[in-house]
Amino acid sequence: xxxxxxxxxxxxxxxxxxxxxxxxxxxxxxxxxxxxxxxxxxxxxxxxxxxxxxxxxxxxxxxxxxxxxxxxxxxxxxxxxxxxxxxxxxxxxxxxxxxxxxxxxxxxxxxxxxxxxxxxxxxxxxxxxxxxxxxxxxxxxxxxxxxxxxxxxxxxxx
Numbered sequence: 001x002x003x004x005x006x007x008x009x010x011x012x013x014x015x016x017x018x019x020x021x022x023x024x025x026x027x028x029x030x031x032x033x034x035x036x037x038x039x040x041x042x043x044x045x046x047x048x049x050x051x052x053x054x055x056x057x058x059x060x061x062x063x064x065x066x067x068x069x070x071x072x073x074x075x076x077x078x079x080x081x082x083x084x085x086x087x088x089x090x091x092x093x094x095x096x097x098x099x100x101x102x103x104x105x106x107x108x109x110x111x112x113x114x115x116x117x118x119x120x121x122x123x124x125x126x127x128x129x130x131x132x133x134x135x136x137x138x139x140x141x142x143x144x145x146x147x148x149x150x151x152x153x154x155x156x157x158x
Contacts, residue, residue, distance in 0.1 A: 005075065005076045006076060007075070007076075009129050009130065011076075013128070014075040014076055014077070014129070015075075015077065017122065017126060017129060017131060017134055018072045018075045018076070018077035019077075020118065021071055021072045022072060022077075022079060022085075022089065023089050024068055024115070024122065025065060026085065026088075026089035026090040027092045027111075027114055027115055028064050028115070029083075029086040029090070030087075030090045030092040030093070030094060031061050031092055032061040032062055032065060033094070034092070034095045034108075035054050035057040035058040035108070036054075037095065037096065037097075037098065038050070038054040038057075038095075038098055038104040038108070039051055039055050039057075041097065041099045043099045043100075044099070044101055047101075050101045050104065054104070054108075057108065060144075064141065067137060069081075071133060071134055071137060075134075091114045091118075092110075092111045092114050092115075095107050105152050105156055109149060109152050109153060112148060112149050112152075115145060116146070116149070119138045119142050120138075122138045123135060123138040123139060
């Protein structure tokens with residue numbers, strides 16, 4: 001007989017979801033710090049435009065970091081909370097000293113690809129577990145990020 005956690009989700013499925021969410025959390029932490037670095041170090045004729053856009057990205061990422069960590073806790077597990085854990089579990093790599101806008105935007109697009117793939121996997125797993133909370137979160141993230149991918153890709157076509 002399957003054991004349910006405090007919110008009525010199968011405990012094994014909740015553990016699998018928490019593991020995938022922790023990996024997503026790690027990727028968001030790397031995305032956040034990279035976007036912060038792009039914001040600080042961007043230069044050139046697109047400075048004002050990109051400086052503001054990168055600030056939007058890191059402000060949004062830090063909100064998502066909190067939401068993901070709280071979802072892991074809601075599922076009855078512990079979110080990663082050390083940079084060594086983030087570095088160990090993230091697919092997104094640290095990016096240092098990028099001041100070129102096109103390079104930074106390509107890095108953002110590459111990171112979105114990683115995030116969206118992980119979110120799609122979580123969307124499927126959460127649907128199978130009847131975990132509407134995680135499912136709704138991932139659906140919202142995917143919808144937002146698909147639009148951003150379109151917009152940042154359009155930026156590179158100037």
